[in-house]
Amino acid sequence: MDQLLQHLVNMLVLGGTYALLGIGLTLIFGIMNVVNFTHGILYTFGAYMMFIVVHQLGLNFFFALPVAIVAGWLLGALIEITLLRPLRGADIDTTMLVMIGAWIAMQSGALWIWGGVAKSIDNPFPDAPLVIGPVSVSWLRLFVLFAAALLIVLAYSLINLTKLGKAMRATFQDSDTAALMGVNVSLIYTSTFAIGSSLAAAAGALLGPVYVVFPQMGDLAAVKAFAIVILGGLGNITGAVIGSFILALAEELGAGYVSSGYRDAMGFLIIIMVLIFKPTGLFARAERVG
Amino acid sequence: MKQIVTLLCLGFFVSVPMWLTDPYLLNALITTGIFIIGAMSLNLLLGFTGQLSLGHIAFFGIGAYVSALTSLGFDVPIYGDFHIVHVPWPPIAGFFLAILISGFCGYLVGRLSFSVRGAYFVIVTISFAEVVRLVALNWVELTQGPLALTNIPSITIGLPGLGYLVLKTKFHNYYLVLAVATLSYFLISRLVHSHYGRAMRGLMENETLAVAVGIDVTRTLTLAAVISAAIAGAAGSLYAHYIRIIDPDVFAFISTVTMVIMVVSGGKGSLAGPVVGGIIFGLLPVFLRPIMPPEAQWITYGVVLIVILFVMPRGIVPSLAAKLGLARAGGTRRASSAVSERTAEEHA
Numbered sequence: 001m002d003q004l005l006q007h008l009v010n011m012l013v014l015g016g017t018y019a020l021l022g023i024g025l026t027l028i029f030g031i032m033n034v035v036n037f038t039h040g041i042l043y044t045f046g047a048y049m050m051f052i053v054v055h056q057l058g059l060n061f062f063f064a065l066p067v068a069i070v071a072g073w074l075l076g077a078l079i080e081i082t083l084l085r086p087l088r089g090a091d092i093d094t095t096m097l098v099m100i101g102a103w104i105a106m107q108s109g110a111l112w113i114w115g116g117v118a119k120s121i122d123n124p125f126p127d128a129p130l131v132i133g134p135v136s137v138s139w140l141r142l143f144v145l146f147a148a149a150l151l152i153v154l155a156y157s158l159i160n161l162t163k164l165g166k167a168m169r170a171t172f173q174d175s176d177t178a179a180l181m182g183v184n185v186s187l188i189y190t191s192t193f194a195i196g197s198s199l200a201a202a203a204g205a206l207l208g209p210v211y212v213v214f215p216q217m218g219d220l221a222a223v224k225a226f227a228i229v230i231l232g233g234l235g236n237i238t239g240a241v242i243g244s245f246i247l248a249l250a251e252e253l254g255a256g257y258v259s260s261g262y263r264d265a266m267g268f269l270i271i272i273m274v275l276i277f278k279p280t281g282l283f284a285r286a287e288r289v290g
Numbered sequence: 291m292k293q294i295v296t297l298l299c300l301g302f303f304v305s306v307p308m309w310l311t312d313p314y315l316l317n318a319l320i321t322t323g324i325f326i327i328g329a330m331s332l333n334l335l336l337g338f339t340g341q342l343s344l345g346h347i348a349f350f351g352i353g354a355y356v357s358a359l360t361s362l363g364f365d366v367p368i369y370g371d372f373h374i375v376h377v378p379w380p381p382i383a384g385f386f387l388a389i390l391i392s393g394f395c396g397y398l399v400g401r402l403s404f405s406v407r408g409a410y411f412v413i414v415t416i417s418f419a420e421v422v423r424l425v426a427l428n429w430v431e432l433t434q435g436p437l438a439l440t441n442i443p444s445i446t447i448g449l450p451g452l453g454y455l456v457l458k459t460k461f462h463n464y465y466l467v468l469a470v471a472t473l474s475y476f477l478i479s480r481l482v483h484s485h486y487g488r489a490m491r492g493l494m495e496n497e498t499l500a501v502a503v504g505i506d507v508t509r510t511l512t513l514a515a516v517i518s519a520a521i522a523g524a525a526g527s528l529y530a531h532y533i534r535i536i537d538p539d540v541f542a543f544i545s546t547v548t549m550v551i552m553v554v555s556g557g558k559g560s561l562a563g564p565v566v567g568g569i570i571f572g573l574l575p576v577f578l579r580p581i582m583p584p585e586a587q588w589i590t591y592g593v594v595l596i597v598i599l600f601v602m603p604r605g606i607v608p609s610l611a612a613k614l615g616l617a618r619a620g621g622t623r624r625a626s627s628a629v630s631e632r633t634a635e636e637h638a
Contacts, residue, residue, distance in 0.1 A: 029409070033409075035409045083596065086600065090603070092408060093342050094599055094603055096342070096409075096412065097550065097551075097554055097595065097599055098595075098596050098599050098600075100547055100592075100595070101591075101592040101593065101594075101595035101596040101599070102592065102596065103592070104544075104547065104588055104589075104591055104592035104595070105588070105589045105591075105592030105593050108585045108586070108587075108588035108589045109585070109589055111585045112583070112585035112586065112589070219543070223416070223420065226413050226416075230410070261424070261428035262424060262428060264420075264424065265420070265424045267417075268416075268417035268418075268421045269417075269421065271413055271414065271417040272402075272414060272418065275410055275413070276402055276403075276405075279405070279406050279410060
């Protein structure tokens with residue numbers, strides 16, 4: 001029982017950051033219909049920005065977080081403008097392969113610049129964990145959970161409550177009509193991709209200090225993001241948040257009670273099962289996928 | 291004309307080990323050849339049915355492991371005292387078993403995943419490959435996990451009246467790979483020119499119409515998946531017996547990407563495409579190695595892929611063929627397929 005409670009607490013922390021990844025990808029993959037292989041790189045990039053600001057520039061940990069998010073936003077905008085904008089109207093496979101090329105080039109670039117040795121990021125929180133009854137959780141993880149929750153609420157409000165969010169939803173429902181109504185469609189594409197990318201960078205910046213930072217850290221993160229998006233239904237933000245916690249729970253329980261070697265298999269198994277039995281995702285409106 | 295070019299190319303490839311003595315280059319050619327076989331099998335799915343499988347390396351890896359385990363033998367505890375014991379068989383048996391079992395996996399994946407298309411199919415195939423990789427990594431009793439399967443014997447062929455020929459040297463392996471590649475090439479060529487091949491292209495270009503004229507979608511796609519997986523399994527088996535050591539890294543996603551790059555740059559849906567793309571991208575590292583560090587090589591790899599997609603989205607072979615006026619019908623066919631794909635996407 002105590003063990004189960006501990007797993008549930010871990011699930012909350014993990015699920016919060018997965019939700020950032022998932023919301024980011026559900027915007028890009030679910031709404032823009034771009035199979036975004038650079039999502040994992042943005043996650044890695046966010047973590048390295050954290051490392052650079054904290055260790056190489058010697059600045060404050062809490063200042064590094066917004067820097068990483070803004071840097072992710074800029075890199076996302078750059079990718080959209082240089083690679084995706086010229087390909088608008090190309091078929092989904094071409095776009096996907098270009099994103100794979102970008103992913104290989106950028107990951108190798110990270111390996112070249114920062115080397116393959118994993119780096120850890122210092123944090124200002126006390127080492128002793130917070131202990132509540134049978135459950136213990138480190139202060140850093142608690143901070144990660146709250147920061148993630150704050151960012152999720154921000155992203156949700158941005159998409160559902162602001163004029164930009166409304167323009168985004170209109171553009172991806174029918175971009176011609178949206179353009180006729182005076183929406184700058186190109187700008188919306190760029191900002192959607194940039195927002196999705198900045199959320200991935202935020203997830204990396206938050207989880208980087210919890211684990212270690214290395215160039216390939218984004219690969220698994222990207223797969224998990226795809227699992228979450230498929231589980232929650234394409235473009236469904238609430239679904240993505242719920243899917244994140246389901247994936248985190250499956251991983252925690254799988255690692256705790258089956259075998260830790262298969263922890264990372266959970267995301268893949270969820271993808272396969274969902275696509276075989278309920279390909280529209282668990283929380284989606286009726287939609288054709290075939 | 292086309293046959294003459296094919297025969298000239300084949301003659302050239304046969305002559306290579308006669309004048310090329312550098313073992314490093316010959317080794318690069320053999321591994322490139324193995325990957326070209328994989329790329330050809332991927333092209334059958336990607337170029338002729340339009341299904342992008344990004345888990346193709348799974349069939350390659352399964353072929354490698356099946357072949358290696360058949361020729362090495364294993365003793366795996368299943369439950370309590372119950373063991374499955376397998377005594378080593380000759381490697382050639384492993385080669386054929388690899389083809390069979392990979393083909394069967396292709397059947398399973400095809401049956402399960404062709405109900406979803408497009409991006410979903412891509413993601414299912416990636417997940418399949420990753421699950422297989424994690425099993426290879428964690429089922430240590432069978433696969434030795436990260437410790438790798440070592441001392442895999444070379445393929446031995448019994449020649450009537452001449453005893454046994456052990457294909458151990460690079461010279462032998464080159465011809466073995468060339469033989470399997472040629473066989474696969476002609477098998478795929480026969481298949482895509484048969485009525486099954488026409489059914490596959492019909493499905494790719496206009497699925498609704500193809501179904502309306504009575505093409506069985508699942509059956510056609512599954513057939514393509516089985517043959518594609520079986521050929522990839524054969525390539526995996528060759529790889530295992532040539533390199534003679536395999537670990538779960540054979541399932542690395544980057545290897546699938548390498549094959550996809552070979553197919554797309556050479557020209558998907560063209561028989562010679564994967565061969566041309568394969569030679570370019572297989573030998574690119576050989577020429578880049580002296581002038582730049584490995585990370586920069588991979589950056590070049592990614593950038594070259596992007597540039598090819600921007601400049602020659604149809605691939606090198608179809609673009610050149612169109613320039614030379616060889617592909618008379620090819621151009622219009624592909625243009626119409628692009629249109630139908632877009633309309634299909636709008637309907638989805």
